Amino acid sequence: MTQRTSNPRRRPYVGGNWKMNTDLASAVELADDVASGCEGLIERCDVAVFPPFPYLQVVGKTLGHHGVKLGAQDVYPEYRGAFTGEVGLDMLLDLNVSVVLVGHSERRHIMSEDDEQVNRKLLASLEAGLDVILCVGETLEQRHASQTEAVNLRQLKAGLRGVDQQQIRHVTIAYEPVWAIGTGVTAKPEDAEAVHRLIRADLQQMFRDAADMVRIMYGGSVKGGNAKELFEQPTIDGGLIGGASLNAQEFLTIVKAAAAGCHAA
Numbered sequence: 001m002t003q004r005t006s007n008p009r010r011r012p013y014v015g016g017n018w019k020m021n022t023d024l025a026s027a028v029e030l031a032d033d034v035a036s037g038c039e040g041l042i043e044r045c046d047v048a049v050f051p052p053f054p055y056l057q058v059v060g061k062t063l064g065h066h067g068v069k070l071g072a073q074d075v076y077p078e079y080r081g082a083f084t085g086e087v088g089l090d091m092l093l094d095l096n097v098s099v100v101l102v103g104h105s106e107r108r109h110i111m112s113e114d115d116e117q118v119n120r121k122l123l124a125s126l127e128a129g130l131d132v133i134l135c136v137g138e139t140l141e142q143r144h145a146s147q148t149e150a151v152n153l154r155q156l157k158a159g160l161r162g163v164d165q166q167q168i169r170h171v172t173i174a175y176e177p178v179w180a181i182g183t184g185v186t187a188k189p190e191d192a193e194a195v196h197r198l199i200r201a202d203l204q205q206m207f208r209d210a211a212d213m214v215r216i217m218y219g220g221s222v223k224g225g226n227a228k229e230l231f232e233q234p235t236i237d238g239g240l241i242g243g244a245s246l247n248a249q250e251f252l253t254i255v256k257a258a259a260a261g262c263h264a265a
């Protein structure tokens with residue numbers, strides 16, 4: 001078993017990305033179960049949920065003061081204005097959203113978002129006082145073409161362009177190989193760890209000491225059954241969970257695995 005040697009000051013972090021799932025009733029039920037199930041864990045692990053936009057308000061109310069963060073799956077990088085169909089920063093702040101996902105692979109590959117748009121969203125969110133989870137990850141074709149390192153580091157550098165040493169403290173990186181998202185195929189812990197090390201080395205180059213506090217999550221078919229072996233890796237600081245976050249018990253098993261990883265640090 002790998003001994004966890006990560007920086008003990010980096011609290012583990014688990015996010016539940018509900019994507020375009022749940023309905024009003026099930027969103028409330030899920031938020032309620034996650035909030036109560038996280039009691040006693042939140043001291044050792046940061047937890048956030050990312051419901052669909054229409055349910056942000058009711059999920060925020062349901063989470064109450066349990067300590068689970070309210071997150072948004074996306075944002076338009078303006079406060080308000082004539083941007084039909086978009087959701088702006090003022091609205092997220094109004095609803096007490098504290099963290100935003102940017103660069104998720106579904107937005108990059110289905111909605112064709114490019115690195116420049118991802119960077120604009122990230123900078124605008126930080127400027128508004130929101131925390132950000134920046135997602136990066138290679139496709140299967142890119143992995144087979146030995147482009148894993150180049151793709152991840154390009155997305156990382158482009159996504160973080162213009163971020164300073166203070167702002168980077170409010171950023172978490174999620175390494176999410178596209179081929180592992182929603183496929184049931186999880187990256188081998190050692191393969192995920194190898195990419196996390198590359199990302200951490202680059203963060204250190206870019207931000208020196210401030211990089212030590214930046215957490216790097218793994219995402220892609222994390223489940224209750226494989227979370228422990230992933231979180232035991234020295235540079236995996238938590239997980240961004242899609243499918244398994246829709247089941248409160250499964251999600252809480254993952255949060256417990258992350259909290260336990262922190263204890264061993």
Ligand code: PGA
Pocket residue numbers: 017176180181182183184219220221222240241242243244
């Ligand atoms: P998954 O999704 O856990 O369903 O693979 C992860 C993600 O998209 O963040």
